[in-house]
Amino acid sequence: MSSKRAVWLAFFLNLSFAIVEFIAGGVFGSSAVLADSVHDLGDAVAIGVSAVLETISNREEDSRYTLGYKRFSLLGALITAVILMTGSVLIILENLTKLFHPQPVNNEGILWLGIIAVTINVLASLVVRNGKTKNESILSLHFLEDTLGWVAVILMAIVLRFTDWYILDPLLSLVISFFILSKAIPRFWSTLKIFLDAVPEGVDIEQVKSDLEQLDHVASVNQLNLWTMDGLEKNAIVHVCLEHVKHMEVCKESIRDLLKERGFQNVTIEVDEDLATHRSHKRNVEELEASQSHGHDHQH
Template sequence: MAHNHSHSSEKIGWAFFSNFSFTIIEFVGGWLTNSTAIMADAVHDLGDTLSIGSGWVLNKLGDKGADKQFTYGYRRLSLLGALINGVVLLAGSAWILFEAIPRLADPVMPETEGMILLAILGVAVNGFAAFKLQGGKTLNEKVLNWHLLEDVLGWVAVLIVAIVMQFVAWPVLDPLLSIGFTLFILFNVGRNLLSTLKLFFQAVPDNRLPSKVTHVLQKLDFVKSLHHLHIWSLDGEHHVATAHVVARFESIDEYRHLKQRIAETMDQFGFMHTTIEIELLEEDCRDTRVES
């Protein structure tokens, strides 16, 4: 698990440095080509770079082990990174729409030759960074991957528009394509951001998980009922479960057998931490708080 998290930080680091370098190139290229569209994308990429950088730092901090103050470790910092990046990306996409929609009524013809060269470079650089984050397991990686995918699609749109405008004067294609890919990104980032918010509020990472856990535990010998089942996630990848199991057994050997079977049963779900309290059928639950 630690190796996977370290590999995640390494991939995010690659994405940060490639995006940061290309952002500088974009500003220079936008100034040389006198293209407001490219300068606007450079500003957007600068926001992406800052967002990816914050996500990278938080992801690396998440590698720290548990201590006396944070007994579960620092993995939720990665979740914080996913939340920050999702919010930044939503804000950036809204800004693109704010800029692109008015241009539908008053489109401006840019210098297409410079746009084509920068677009090819943009697809290559951002495509490489997106490839490095492809298949990421954490929410942080997934949200950052959408950051980069947005940039790739944006540069593909710029390339197509620039080539078309080499032959016909249709500057309105630029804002149309920008609006199209931005709406597509907004939909997917919105889903990831909603998942992140749910995990922040300690929602169950998978709605089917509580019923599955309840079903397998109640099938065990000596188990009579189950209550106070709680399942949440530290970072979208590492889950925690606690429960009270009511049981009846006649000997210490049966008790040991039950503990062993519970451990084996819970192993199949891959929880990072599990805490199972076994209560006798005749005793009252010490946690008298009513669950809603």
């Protein structure tokens, strides 16, 4: 399934269950379920925004966006990650007080609702699990959060059928929320670095530069830019100075092969004048500057 369809299906599953959860919360008289339905509705909105941006990201480049629309997928991932982290923090703050004042839970209705919730979230997680985009990765984490949360609710409902340990509810929520934060924050930072054109993860730019300088006929590497638009395709711009201009085509091919071996799909190469000409030009410029300086001193 394409990333666009996967995200849209995840959106409709999440929105549908948020509505079911809201109705069930009213029927069971459970404020906890009603509160979670609001949380899921917020998640559905976040996924909807991501779905729209994922659709836009599949467009081809045009006169307005000459590098394409892939960054829109990253924007969706950032928005979803922020909402995910914000929701986790709010859950933590809410449940800290409940540790000291635990509330009774309606076991029977919550147990069946939990089973339905886990089924829906597992299905949604399977839809986006094999996705490669950052957006799908963040959504997969979102469904993991919901699945773990509802598994905890099911276990809690079973235990509370035989005990009155109502403190389990806020305690499990805190554990899950901290776990999700530990996963969401690194994902958010990773996506943000891509958005800011950082060197792709796992790439040592100094090593790449050193390998380029060791290629035959390369005198120096004057410029090396490495980045990725969406975390999948890697791009490179290389500006080199050659030992002799006659080796230009051979050198370009060597540079392109080296970078493709390191996972760079799009490579732009700019070749400067050969080293001998470069030194001669530099010497002429220095002599001209010295002559002008001498003439200026003589006038004084």
